[in-house]
Amino acid sequence: MKQTTNTRHILPLIALAALAFAANPAQAAISVINQGFGVKVDTGTPAVPLETTPHTVSFNAGAADKLIVTLNAETDGGTASITFDGDALTLVAGTPGNRNKGIYYLDNPFTGGAADLTIDMTSFGVVNGIGFGIVSIAGSLDGVESGNTAGGLSVDLTTTMANSFVVTTYSSNSGNTLTVPAGHTQLYTSDNIGSADGAAAYLNGVAAGLQTITYGQGSPSSNQTSGAVFAPAPVPEPSSAALIGLGGLALILRRRK
Numbered sequence: 001m002k003q004t005t006n007t008r009h010i011l012p013l014i015a016l017a018a019l020a021f022a023a024n025p026a027q028a029a030i031s032v033i034n035q036g037f038g039v040k041v042d043t044g045t046p047a048v049p050l051e052t053t054p055h056t057v058s059f060n061a062g063a064a065d066k067l068i069v070t071l072n073a074e075t076d077g078g079t080a081s082i083t084f085d086g087d088a089l090t091l092v093a094g095t096p097g098n099r100n101k102g103i104y105y106l107d108n109p110f111t112g113g114a115a116d117l118t119i120d121m122t123s124f125g126v127v128n129g130i131g132f133g134i135v136s137i138a139g140s141l142d143g144v145e146s147g148n149t150a151g152g153l154s155v156d157l158t159t160t161m162a163n164s165f166v167v168t169t170y171s172s173n174s175g176n177t178l179t180v181p182a183g184h185t186q187l188y189t190s191d192n193i194g195s196a197d198g199a200a201a202y203l204n205g206v207a208a209g210l211q212t213i214t215y216g217q218g219s220p221s222s223n224q225t226s227g228a229v230f231a232p233a234p235v236p237e238p239s240s241a242a243l244i245g246l247g248g249l250a251l252i253l254r255r256r257k
Helices: 002-022 240-256
Strands: 031-041 055-060 066-075 081-084 102-107 114-120 127-138 146-151 154-159 164-172 185-190 197-206 209-214 224-230
Touching: 031 055, 031 185, 031 197, 055 127, 066 081, 066 114, 066 164, 066 197, 066 224, 102 164, 102 224, 114 127, 127 164, 127 185, 127 197, 146 154, 154 164, 154 224, 164 209, 209 224
Parallel strands: none
Antiparallel strands: 031 127, 055 114, 066 102, 066 127, 081 114, 146 224, 154 209, 164 197, 164 224, 185 197
């Protein structure tokens, strides 16, 4: 009789532990908090050009753990600097291209409301125009999983974790109206960022494996596509302390019987 009573109390505890593990998948989906974009053509007017004055916009990252910015520009070369609320964003390795494409990110950005996002290209001798996309996300691991750039309309990326967040950007010197990849959310697209074309988009919840991301444009020139993969943060499994507590409770019930 005592054994039967103990089993009656212990089995529900085992079931609770099993439910705790089942309710915690390895990764959860990343959430998109906010997004925005901008295009500024600089051909001598207005009088304050991008070569001498950084371009600043206001953006609210919300309750995000990562801020991502894509940048396209028609320039003579150089390195752009991007800051948010004074904190510098990191350029994903391998993404700058002929039109100075780039994908930048900042972990744990300012979340107290709108703040200044500043694109500084004063190190360039010539800047004909810029196009940029902004997106803030939550539920991501710190840093970037991978980045890649390739000539043409497509770029290959490899995601190692399910529910990854993929951001891409495309530039060309000229061409017909361009389109973002099918199924992706457009950050921006423009046929004129100062004698160049640019676009950016993202796809959330991407499966693990090889991904080929393709933009669309007829008659492009000197075109390139760049991409970056951001992995989701793992959902914490039940703590050892919680499981030990369940075991201890089971022993107490057993002794009482």
